[in-house]
Amino acid sequence: xxxxxxxxxxxxxxxxxxxxxxxxxxxxxxxxxxxxxxxxxxxxxxxxxxxxxxxxxxxxxxxxxxxxxxxxxxxxxxxxxxxxxxxxxxxxxxxxxxxxxxxxxxxxxxxxxxxxxxxxxxxxxxxx
Numbered sequence: 001x002x003x004x005x006x007x008x009x010x011x012x013x014x015x016x017x018x019x020x021x022x023x024x025x026x027x028x029x030x031x032x033x034x035x036x037x038x039x040x041x042x043x044x045x046x047x048x049x050x051x052x053x054x055x056x057x058x059x060x061x062x063x064x065x066x067x068x069x070x071x072x073x074x075x076x077x078x079x080x081x082x083x084x085x086x087x088x089x090x091x092x093x094x095x096x097x098x099x100x101x102x103x104x105x106x107x108x109x110x111x112x113x114x115x116x117x118x119x120x121x122x123x124x125x126x127x128x
Contacts, residue, residue, distance in 0.1 A: 004053045007060040017122035020065045023072055023100055025079040026054035026086075054086055063090040065118055067103055067111070074100035 007019050057064070064087045068080040077095060084093050094114050096106050103111055 004056050004060060008056045011059050011061050014061070014127045016061070017125055017127050018063050018065060018118050019060060020067065020118060021083075022067045022103060023069065023075045023080065024053060024066055024083050025075045026082050027052045053083055057083055057087045060088065062088045063092065063121070064088070065092045065114070066094070067114065068093075068095045069098040069100055069103055070095045071097055072100040 003019060003021060004024075007016065010016065064084075066080060066084045066087075068075075068077055070077050072080075080095075081093070084091060094110065096103060096108070096110060098106060106112075
């Protein structure tokens with residue numbers, strides 16, 4: 001994921017006040033494996049992009065916020081939780097009973113509330 005790679009490069013520079021990851025996953029092979037099972041080795045071997053977030057997330061400056069849809073069939077919730085567990089503290093997990101690409105449509109307004117909470121935290125502790 002581009003955001004994790006960039007945040008890893010900026011580690012130690014206090015360049016951001018929070019990193020928000022939606023529908024995040026450990027690595028591309030894990031997502032493919034969850035979707036197609038044993039075919040994952042062949043499919044992932046065809047490309048050179050590993051999207052290895054798990055290998056990078058521990059080197060990202062916290063806080064990290066993970067947003068995930070519990071009905072996500074593209075990136076199963078368990079894949080997001082694995083990445084969350086590998087992230088440095090403080091870290092926050094929020095999930096909704098929504099799918100992969102519709103978290104912003106959350107009728108409970110928890111998505112918007114989480115965004116406001118992050119914005120308020122950033123106002124209290126902005127990067128230099």
